Amino acid sequence: MQRDYFKIEKNSGDFPYYAGDPQKLTIVQWLSLVLVLLAQFWIMSTATLSFLPKGIATALMDIFLVGVPMGLLWWFTKHAIGALFKPLKWRDTLTIIKYVLLMVVIGLGSTIALNLIGQTTNGDVAGDQVTGLVGYLAVFLDNILSLFWEELISLIPLLAMMAGLKALGVSRKISIILSTIVTSILFGALHLPSYQWNVPMVFTSIVFLRLILDVLYLKTKNIWLTYVTHLLYDSFFFALPLIFGLIFKH
Structure with a gap:
């Protein structure tokens, strides 16, 4: 392992x-990708597609969000887009479980801490709208693509910033630290509208949860692991209203 690598990067190689x-x-290509992702965020936040049935509108938006940056990346990398992915192995299951549990502990811990100091902990709009099994399945199906896009809007800026810092002569370790902190804060800031501009909650929960996923990416260099971990974590929290409803109903 080279001197400018972190210990947890053992056997995971370098970033793509x-x-x-x-x-x-x-x-220029990195900036193009980042600007496209930010433009997509603006479109997602403002476009309603109200003339379409809700399910179709959601599906089309998800396809647009994932398809455009992936298509650009495919073009820019001369079709070498596979470097962003690595095959999942059975031993990755334990890693995913560990990180999901860690995120659950931090997510619940931050919620409890905020309530203890009198801060509101209003949740994600999508999560608040989960009612019944059908509603949960609808949110889960939406998350399959939308959370992959969230990985893109976090990891592509991270790699872009690392590339820029490398061009400026900044060491690899410092580039990773700075890029991870800045892009995690950006990721949290993009969630503010969904959380009704609840700054304390976003910056004590979302930012730290993103940092955990970025550490997982640093360790594995595999977007599949961060995506599956993210999907399972969100699926757990979106299921809580359904679970509590079933418990108290009986």
Whole structure:
């Protein structure tokens, strides 16, 4: 392991694209990807597609969110988009479970702490609207693509910032630390509208949860692991109203 690598990166290699493995993206290409993702966030926040049935509108928006940046990345990397993914192995299951449990502890802990100091903990709009099994399944199906896009809107800016810092001569470790902190804060900020601008909750929960997922990515260099972990974590919390409803109903 090279001196400029962290210990947890053992056997995971280097990050894709930012340093030329297997294909180096230019700063202009990185900026294009980041700007496209931010433009998509604005479109998602403002477009309603009210002329379509809700399920179809949601599906079309999810396909648009994932398809456009993935298509651009496919083009920019000369079709070497596979470097973003690694095959999942059975031993990855334990890693995913560990990180999901860690995120659950932090998520519940931050909620309890905020309530103890008198802060409101209003949740995600999508989570608040979960009513019954059908509602939960609808949210879960939406999350399958939307949470993958959330991984893209976090990890692509992270790699882009690392590429920019590398071009400026900043060491690899410092680049990783700075990029992880900045993009985690950006990720939290993008969640503010969904959480009714609840700054304390977003910056004591969402930002720290994103940091955990970024550490998992640092360790594995595999977007599949961060995506599955993210999906399972959100699925657990969105299921809580359904579970509590069943418990208190009986």
